[in-house]
Amino acid sequence: MPTPEGEYFESSRFAGLSFLLGLVAVVALVLCVIGAIVSPHQFSYSWLFAFAFFFTLCAGCFFWTIVHHATDAEWSVVVRRQLENIAALLTVLALLFVPILLLRHHLYAWMDIPRGVEPSLDTKRAYLNWTFFFVRAVVFLGFFLLAALTLRRLSVEQDKDGSPRFTIGMRKVSFISLPMFALCLTFGAFDWLMSLNYRWFSTMFG
Incomplete structure (x- = not known):
């Protein structure tokens, strides 16, 4: 052949x-x-909105890619490369998250409120603090970036010789990525969007 x-x-x-x-x-x-x-305040919200919009598109393509491999689907083979290419743009989104970190004080009021001023916020300090916020962002974006690039690399390498070992490798990555995707996307939504209003409580958002 x-x-x-x-x-x-x-x-x-x-x-x-x-x-x-x-x-x-x-x-x-x-x-x-x-x-x-x-207008740094307005710009901060505009940038966050744009980031969330394009992140959703890339994350959606990444989701369908891992579902394709995890279920060994055949119908999505014809569009898989397009999904992989768009998901790979998560590397760009990771860079575009930097302005959100730099402009965080315009977005997240809880970062500027000292302890003892807002009782409802003090009960959330273990989660809503700058250090933990930053660490979570690195973990979330790092996962998306690493998994998306790994799947695309294995897919492109498979084009060279058609070896089934790449299919097995991509399936393993996808099995691990499915629960990680749910956790990272949900808590990312908590951190980047829901925490804009630290007084808001919800058990459905994510």
């Missing part, structure tokens, strides 16, 4: 489009900097 042809990206075919998109990105970045200077 002939060896399957691997995946290659011919950058020369998209040089013009890449330049145009790069130019748009630079202009958008300049506008973001201006917005952050003029």
